Amino acid sequence: MATQNHKTLLNLVKPKESCVLCGSSDFLKANCKEKGCAHFMHVGCARLAGFEVSTVLDDETDEEEDIIMCNEHADPDFTIKSKVMRLVELMDGRQDITAANTTSKASKALYGAARILGHLAWAWRWADWWVAKGDRYGVPENEQERLEFGRTQEVRGEKMLRLTDARNSRLVALSAALRERAYDSHGGMDKEVLEAGLRAVVKTPRLMGQLSEDEAEFVVQVRTPRA
Numbered sequence: 001m002a003t004q005n006h007k008t009l010l011n012l013v014k015p016k017e018s019c020v021l022c023g024s025s026d027f028l029k030a031n032c033k034e035k036g037c038a039h040f041m042h043v044g045c046a047r048l049a050g051f052e053v054s055t056v057l058d059d060e061t062d063e064e065e066d067i068i069m070c071n072e073h074a075d076p077d078f079t080i081k082s083k084v085m086r087l088v089e090l091m092d093g094r095q096d097i098t099a100a101n102t103t104s105k106a107s108k109a110l111y112g113a114a115r116i117l118g119h120l121a122w123a124w125r126w127a128d129w130w131v132a133k134g135d136r137y138g139v140p141e142n143e144q145e146r147l148e149f150g151r152t153q154e155v156r157g158e159k160m161l162r163l164t165d166a167r168n169s170r171l172v173a174l175s176a177a178l179r180e181r182a183y184d185s186h187g188g189m190d191k192e193v194l195e196a197g198l199r200a201v202v203k204t205p206r207l208m209g210q211l212s213e214d215e216a217e218f219v220v221q222v223r224t225p226r227a
Contacts, residue, residue: 022042028042030043030046030067034073048118048121050119076136082137083116084209085209087113088215090108109222110222127166195221
């Protein structure tokens with residue numbers, strides 16, 4: 001019995017597989033549910049990174065199972081573009097979050113901004129996937145159109161454009177700085193430096209969506225409100 005329990009635990013932990021986010025091979029990990037995807041992740045890491053995580057009940061075992069979809073295969077609603085678009089919907093013509101007309105709207109905006117920043121903090125891990133494959137934002141419902149959409153995302157020209165975008169916006173550098181809390185200072189967060197880094201990334205249409213100047217500034221200032 002002890003041997004069987006040990007084998008079961010090893011199967012759950014999957015010690016030969018490392019979490020594609022934190023890099024650790026310890027603790028329980030789950031495989032992305034997309035057929036053929038080799039990405040394994042800790043559920044906690046996937047949640048922090050803003051990936052698609054859901055819990056379902058297995059009809060056969062009557063046990064709960066965590067379902068994870070990596071950044072490459074997640075539903076379009078979980079892409080960073082989608083999160084940005086939901087945030088700017090709260091803008092209502094205003095740049096300053098303090099001008100939001102209800103406490104509820106301000107809370108939603110701050111929560112939305114926190115989700116975006118959390119997603120960006122893991123870009124040092126998923127940036128390569130985004131460059132290689134793009135994202136699923138705007139993916140058509142029709143199967144044939146979805147296949148064509150996927151091929152369009154993967155063509156060399158698009159890959160090179162995304163690579164240039166990632167380099168020019170210093171996406172990975174911003175991500176690493178967020179992870180290391182490099183924008184913290186003795187007097188609080190170094191807002192000017194953080195704003196400059198966020199502004200460069202937010203104004204990258206292939207990554208964040210096509211935003212107007214006011215919308216881009218709103219996204220930056222919601223997360224780093226001015227005193």
